[in-house]
Amino acid sequence: EVQLLESGGGLVQPGGSLRLSCAASGFSFSDYAMSWIRQAPGKGLEWVSAFSGTGGGTFYADSVKGRFTISRDNSKDTLFLQMNSLKAEDTAIYYCARSAVVATPFDYWGQGTLVTVSS
């Protein structure tokens, strides 16, 4: 069974940093592209970043480019999101999701981890 389990969320002050993790199981992690998608309180879904399964390409939404860094450790079946210079508008539930390759549907999602940026 495919499982994605996010962790690392919490309360952080504006300007601070946080590192999210997504532990994957039930599939060959290195064969798939992985993304982070977020949902601010009362808002819709927003794609944040993607990491291709092969070739190592990384992609970012304009709203986080230069502040967030996506990475993955295929030996540990884990995806990461390093978030720096956090702003109040980054407050959201952060989901990790799997897709066959970048720019294909997200066929499995985790249940999310909440990030709150507030003083």
Added chain:
Amino acid sequence: DIQMTQSPSSLSASVGDRVTITCQATRDIRNFLNWYQEKPGKAPKLLVYDASKLATGVPSRFSGGGSGTHFTFTITSLQPEDSATYYCQQYDNLLFYTFGQGTKLEIK
């Protein structure tokens, strides 16, 4: 960037009813359109991909249609467990995915 306009933002219907949600793209996205279901506290779930293909294990009362800029998502014979928020999402642009604003479906 491609913008997705989803409507209605909310609707209420009864068990057994048929409901349709629409999604409009600001430019031609061919058939690169997916539909997801989101329930509180649960992982979002892919229901329809490539505009009209049903994801594995999804009941046949769910369906999708359309191409280009106009898309529809239909649930026939509503069930109580269909109460959720539904999102369309385009992936025609290789570098960016865009979601619609969501449609909250309430079962009376």
